[in-house]
Amino acid sequence: MSPSILIAGGGLAGATAGCMLASAGEDVTIIEREAGPSHKICGEFLSTEAQTYLGQINFDVAALGGHPITRLRLTRGDQTIETQLPFLGLGLSRRVLDEALLAHAAASGAKLLRGRAIANIAGDGAVQLADGQVLRAKTLFLATGKHDIRGMRRPNSDAEALVGFKMHFRLHAFATMQLKHVISLILFRDGYAGIQLIEDGQANLCLLVSRARLQRLGGKWLELLADLCRECPYLARVLDGATPLLPQPLTIYRVPYGYVHKPLGGAPKSVFRLGDQAAVIPSFTGDGMAIALHTAHLASASFLRGTSADNYHRQLSNDVSAQIRRATALYGLAQNPSTCGLFFHAVRLLPKILSIAAGATRISDRVRLAI
Numbered sequence: 001m002s003p004s005i006l007i008a009g010g011g012l013a014g015a016t017a018g019c020m021l022a023s024a025g026e027d028v029t030i031i032e033r034e035a036g037p038s039h040k041i042c043g044e045f046l047s048t049e050a051q052t053y054l055g056q057i058n059f060d061v062a063a064l065g066g067h068p069i070t071r072l073r074l075t076r077g078d079q080t081i082e083t084q085l086p087f088l089g090l091g092l093s094r095r096v097l098d099e100a101l102l103a104h105a106a107a108s109g110a111k112l113l114r115g116r117a118i119a120n121i122a123g124d125g126a127v128q129l130a131d132g133q134v135l136r137a138k139t140l141f142l143a144t145g146k147h148d149i150r151g152m153r154r155p156n157s158d159a160e161a162l163v164g165f166k167m168h169f170r171l172h173a174f175a176t177m178q179l180k181h182v183i184s185l186i187l188f189r190d191g192y193a194g195i196q197l198i199e200d201g202q203a204n205l206c207l208l209v210s211r212a213r214l215q216r217l218g219g220k221w222l223e224l225l226a227d228l229c230r231e232c233p234y235l236a237r238v239l240d241g242a243t244p245l246l247p248q249p250l251t252i253y254r255v256p257y258g259y260v261h262k263p264l265g266g267a268p269k270s271v272f273r274l275g276d277q278a279a280v281i282p283s284f285t286g287d288g289m290a291i292a293l294h295t296a297h298l299a300s301a302s303f304l305r306g307t308s309a310d311n312y313h314r315q316l317s318n319d320v321s322a323q324i325r326r327a328t329a330l331y332g333l334a335q336n337p338s339t340c341g342l343f344f345h346a347v348r349l350l351p352k353i354l355s356i357a358a359g360a361t362r363i364s365d366r367v368r369l370a371i
């Protein structure tokens with residue numbers, strides 16, 4: 001028998017929606033291509049808003065052993081500025097978080113189809129798996145994150161040609177101590193990196209760099225890392241004596257930063273887009289997970305109230321567009337060589353600017369409480 005709701009993708013947004021809909025008594029099936037725990041490219045900085053959304057579905061994120069983060073350290077060349085964050089962040093790997101959340105969805109009554117990849121979604125919402133099986137449901141929640149599915153692709157992005165990398169490290173004891181309760185944002189010529197501790201005292205390094213620079217370095221991760229360490233003495237100090245913990249870095253290319261889905265005529269009426277399939281904030285500000293969780297909460301509540309997918313998408317666009325615009329502008333300011341120095345100077349004079357900027361690029365309490 002066909003389920004009444006199919007959720008394509010069991011990441012943060014998909015698992016959260018699965019949990020909420022199943023808890024409300026809906027017959028829901030989540031299709032997740034990964035058969036077990038897996039790493040995902042992400043800064044792994046969980047904002048306080050993201051933690052609040054998880055708490056609202058009775059998910060005990062504190063039990064997963066993440067590293068509490070209270071301070072932001074901004075570095076450029078040999079200059080460093082540090083300030084208190086206006087909230088409590090958490091460093092937690094996506095491998096641990098997403099797996100626990102999917103288990104929570106299953107415990108709430110959602111059915112899981114794991115290790116099954118979706119190949120195509122037809123105009124009528126029929127979901128075709130890579131093994132040829134076709135599944136149909138009255139309503140589809142599209143939550144495949146960064147990965148577009150044939151038939152449901154987001155518009156082509158003209159995003160700068162940035163390439164993302166992520167690697168876990170065991171740092172030297174001194175560097176580990178220096179990173180306690182701190183997220184470090186490191187600005188460099190044509191990109192930036194974030195490094196912070198996660199569970200078990202490991203560190204996550206996540207960075208975005210221009211494709212042109214990567215190509216100049218022969219596309220090689222180790223060459224890139226060495227080049228960045230030459231430009232950023234702080235990064236060199238942190239990584240001195242570090243042991244990589246993954247066989248190779250995770251990578252991503254052409255993220256459509258700034259994208260917010262707008263309902264257009266012709267799209268299937270019963271498809272709710274969630275997470276990165278609905279809206280993508282520059283990762284510089286570290287609030288993408290909160291937005292993904294917001295979409296899951298709003299879409300589930302909208303569905304349960306009988307609100308149409310189009311109206312849900314309109315509401316979502318109202319909720320997050322200004323936040324995404326501010327984050328895009330802030331990232332542009334920090335990256336443009338002619339404004340970056342000014343930005344750094346202003347923050348040095350008034351470190352509180354960083355807290356204000358961090359606050360302005362979060363999902364607001366007003367938006368969260370309105371669901």
Ligand SMILES: Cc1cc2nc3c(=O)[nH]c(=O)nc-3n(C[C@H](O)[C@H](O)[C@H](O)COP(=O)(O)OP(=O)(O)OC[C@H]3O[C@@H](n4cnc5c(N)ncnc54)[C@H](O)[C@@H]3O)c2cc1C
Binds near residue numbers: 031044143252277283
């Ligand atoms: C470089 C970078 C750094 C970031 N850093 C941060 C940060 O520090 N903090 C923060 O809050 N946000 C950050 N983000 C944003 C955050 O990672 C995303 O916004 C968030 O993961 C979106 O959640 P999601 O549920 O939409 O997608 P995902 O978490 O990507 O989940 C999608 C799921 O769908 C599954 N899937 C994909 N394709 C298929 C298929 N064909 N069939 C079946 N299943 C499929 C995947 O396996 C996955 O489990 C960062 C993003 C990037 C690119």
